């Protein structure tokens with residue numbers, strides 16, 4: 348091979364290595380090159396435990412795992428991995444497989460702080476599984492499973508509708524009961540609520556929101572921070588006003604918090620016990 352060609356190839360490789368090192372350093376001024384090369388889809392090292400947690404979290408629906416397949420009680424089977432490890436972040440959200448739901452662990456325990464770039468534990472959802480469990484709201488399959496519960500009865504929080512599937516109505520009643528015991532200073536964050544069931548996609552996306560399954564609740568929007576409410580042309584800078592005591596009550600009953608997301612949504616809680624289950628050997 349000609350010397351100039353070897354020099355050119357070597358130069359390109361060195362430049363790529365240099366850019367990769369810059370990206371790995373996670374500077375605030377990440378160049379477009381870095382965004383283009385962040386790829387997702389590789390299962391986490393502890394995926395077997397994660398799948399076990401998923402099976403345990405939805406015993407009414409999931410029979411178990413057979414090799415690479417998740418077997419549901421009705422006979423449905425879902426491939427755990429689609430084998431694609433080169434997804435962009437948008438593809439991760441829009442076309443995830445089952446193992447992609449665990450691409451980052453939910454940070455149960457630590458004080459919330461600025462999450463790492465694109466670390467949105469819980470925001471990736473394998474839609475066929477959730478539609479199987481909760482129904483398709485466009486076909487009116489979700490509304491038939493709704494139950495109205497009293498929200499914070501001691502504080503007159505009104506009524507909210509939530510799905511009965513997976514006992515989420517009972518879980519939210521337990522949340523409500525525990526929150527009702529918090530000091531009165533917490534009330535402003537908790538009521539009025541800003542919505543539970545809503546047959547809609549995630550804002551700016553084709554992906555179904557957990558609100559479309561009636562499996563989530565938004566607290567008082569007046570004390571919320573949401574990444575889309577800030578400039579969309581810059582990296583989201585994490586902000587939060589929700590006290591951690593409130594987050595811990597929800598987590599105790601199987602709900603995760605959108606405040607732990609890089610694309611944060613601090614009034615948002617959704618029922619995702621599979622992400623809260625303990626993993627042996629983890630910090631949690």
Ligand SMILES: [Zn+2]
Nearest residue numbers: 564565615616
């Ligand atoms: Zn929400």
